[in-house]
Amino acid sequence: MSFLEITRATLAKDIRLEWRSKDAINAMLFFALLVVVIFSFAFDPTAEESRRIAGGLIWVAFLFAAVVALNQTWARELRNQVLDAYRVSPAPANPLFLAKAFGNFIFVSVLEAVMTPLFVAFYKLRVLGPAWELIPIALLGTWALVINGTFFAAISLRTRSREIMLPLLLFPISIPALLGMVNATTAVLTGEESARFWIALLMAYDVVFTTASLLMFELVLEAE
Amino acid sequence: MSFLEITRATLAKDIRLEWRSKDAINAMLFFALLVVVIFSFAFDPTAEESRRIAGGLIWVAFLFAAVVALNQTWARELRNQVLDAYRVSPAPANPLFLAKAFGNFIFVSVLEAVMTPLFVAFYKLRVLGPAWELIPIALLGTWALVINGTFFAAISLRTRSREIMLPLLLFPISIPALLGMVNATTAVLTGEESARFWIALLMAYDVVFTTASLLMFELVLEAE
Amino acid sequence: MKRGFTLLALVTALLLSFALYEALIAAPTEQTMGNVQRIFYYHVPSAWTAFVLFLINFVSSIVYLIRRNPKADILALVSAEVGVVFCTVVIVTGPIWARPVWGIWWAPGDIRLTTTLVLWLIYISYLVLRRFSTSGRTPVIAAVVAIFGALDVPLVYFSIWFFRTQHPSPVIGGGGSLDPRMARVLLINWAAFMCLAWLLSWTRYELEVAKRQVEEAQALESLLEGSR
């Protein structure tokens, strides 16, 4: 089968399995909800300045929810060591990576779609800048989290204390992306400055790390 | 052996093992550091308003770091199912629970001790109220997180997707405690009002849930 | 090789003591900051040395992935370790300097401070990964992470570039005006630090080589014993 077909088949399989055990999705959605609630209790939403910190709040909440979700990425492949079955097959490595990254992208996007309206409601957010810019920001930002998250989750497969290893690797590398997301969002929310620079930064980040991941994933997969 | 002796022996064993694999402690400390850094990037510390939400920031950061740490509580007992060895022995259940809770208390306190000065440095915090009150607030708040965290970590042992279960159980129950910690800390930091009420709330919370945990832990341990 | 090592150790010791004298006594006292400014002679050379070491780490990681030469891997490990040490010196001396001069320990959002901090974090997580790896091919994974880290640095730089900075601008090549006497002391210190870094890396390199040999021997032993 071709590269794309394997990607599609793997993604389809993951989505089917995810759908079959809806528990995991529901648990994650509930977790996302709880994160928003916890934030709303910790940061009094009536405060005037909430609009200025909302960008940070939202993306930090997304980041923590995403880390929990990303940690599950490879869990299914590890049970019964199915990953080895992929590795002994003649299929190339990258379709597996792309399928996982797309799957995570969809999953984290769903989480965000659930959390965002809650944030808007709790913090009574109104967008003062060009609202449509929030869409590319969300897409690029999510992809930035997901591409490196998927890659580092694969790396943490080869380590002890896997759960803790993922944030240890992901957080430092994600700092420019985080800055990009937070500042772009704040720029749009407050309408005080242009988000262009930050969007460009996010794009550069996505391009660099998507390329790097695709070039090096096979090394990681085979590094046993 | 007596109740206290078993508690002591179990705690000593845990501390010895933790000490033997210092890597794990170091990884957690590094994680705590990263959480602070991530927060400082998401919430521009030069901004006037972020200082006002410092109480919330600190406790949310503690909460996330604590959840990661608490999730490891029973990991050691699950490997090779050593927990069953405890369960077939004539030792009562509560010493095990208390030892774990104390161990977590020490561990989370160390994390907090590392994170606090960083927060102070990044956010240029100055205490305007009675600073000594921060000590009982920290102790009571940490115990509140830890006692329920340890208990719910034990409950999530019996569930699928263990890592995600802990926050799902812990967050809702912890909301009053979180409100207490955040408001008490903010009260002391800003010096605008008295923290007495919130400290009393934390105390009540601690007493209630410590008693409840001790009464019900055996049920949880034996529920197979 | 033994000779070379002794020679290097000697040169380092001499240079370091000379640099110490130059920095604390010979160099002129700065007018506004006073004697605190002398920390400059440790702060800046440490930073430059750390940069050089991280560059070596990046290059040897790439070389390892291409050539699979264990020496390149050891070099990558060693340069990251020593680099983190020097980077720590920067991160510690910076705030010590900042407190009396700027009145704060840390200036968040500052480009130089932040880049340094992120650099430090990245290489620490690199070292943590190496410790935690259970892979039979730790060097490959480590090299991959090192490359990811290095790719991140320019992005960090640009992302913070947008903020205004409190930190002094580059002195060398940046059109800055540094007293030539100070510049001389600075360069002497840098030379001394580079020698020290070289010495440390060399020692650590030999130690690592020896450690791997010992481990291999131990592996044989434990295998023979384990078969019993």
Add this chain to the structure above:
Amino acid sequence: MAEIQLNDYAVTADGVVKQFGRFAALRGVTAHFAAGKLYVILGDNGAGKSTLLRTIAGLAQPTRGTISVLGTTSIKNLRAQIGYMAHPSLLYDEMSGIENLRYFAGLYGVPEARCREAIEAVNLDPDLERLVGQYSQGMRQRMSLARAILNDPKLLLLDEPFSNVDFRSAHEMAALLAKIRDRRETLFVVTHQPGLLQSIADEFVYMEAGKITDRSSKLRTTEQ
């Protein structure tokens, strides 16, 4: 009178049913086992052998029916007299053998000197400083057995003690079990390699689909 009669049996099961969700692992086990004998429990995968053993050990409560052990149904009070060895080692990988046993000796209130005896009984060296995690599988199984016999139990329950153990270690362990049986203790051994115990066993108990289907003092010829 009934009291005395019960005491002649080491284990009495009466209509024991154990359900996991919708699945019944034990479907009405009724049987009497005399004391001082070695029983070998055989059966296909999933027949319920491990579940039966765990129920006898008091680790799992029967959904219906009763089990009485050494003349009483409250197995909890009897734990000091039961030894249990599962397929996992029930030992801490990060401690040495003697450190492990010392901790468990504390739980049983058994003098520390007993630890050395138990280790010597299984043909290991009590002064070995290597961590249990670094033991070979055979050594680990034997140390696990040492833990199970630490309290000189009247009733010893062993779940697949020979699985994944090499030929030599398996024979050594079988010899040890013979010795224990000769001390008039009651043993239950679940195994898929009954040949190892052919000359030692008093009775072979066959299980199928959650029930005991046959008991005989000779091994069926097909399974030798």
Add this chain to the structure above:
Amino acid sequence: MAEIQLNDYAVTADGVVKQFGRFAALRGVTAHFAAGKLYVILGDNGAGKSTLLRTIAGLAQPTRGTISVLGTTSIKNLRAQIGYMAHPSLLYDEMSGIENLRYFAGLYGVPEARCREAIEAVNLDPDLERLVGQYSQGMRQRMSLARAILNDPKLLLLDEPFSNVDFRSAHEMAALLAKIRDRRETLFVVTHQPGLLQSIADEFVYMEAGKITDRSSKLRTTEQ
């Protein structure tokens, strides 16, 4: 010339060393294995049997030395001709047998019809809708074997196919292996129960401490 000679061997190992951190699991394995035979690999726990199999399968790269399989050292290009079955099932628990095989057939680019054939070959029902997670251990091992033979491999590597499998299933599987051998495929079987293959095996390969210490066409009498 050399090319042709190599092709007579299914597997050639030359000074293969495999190191895990400080531990060497294989310490210089040099051996030639002719094609079309069934090899049984025996040895104590930790002797390196599984590691050798994984290295031949291309799942682990030798730290030093070379392995050539079917005449080439780049095992990656050869994966379509290798079948590998490990102790874990290498199957997704949450899919049915045929769904599992269909996914893997896609990876091998093998027509879907082959899936039914493979399942029938191992005496299972291709239309069984039960999820693999609900299979008994014996069924699961056989389905795992079906996955391994899906691509009609020239070289079949089996790691402890009989462990934890009940008596009847084990014999059925052994009979199936005999059939496969008769089709002139090369088989490597790691097991602790060589008796099952006594009448089928062409050669017994003894490993000890990471080395091959002996090869003989008869089973040593001590291990029967």
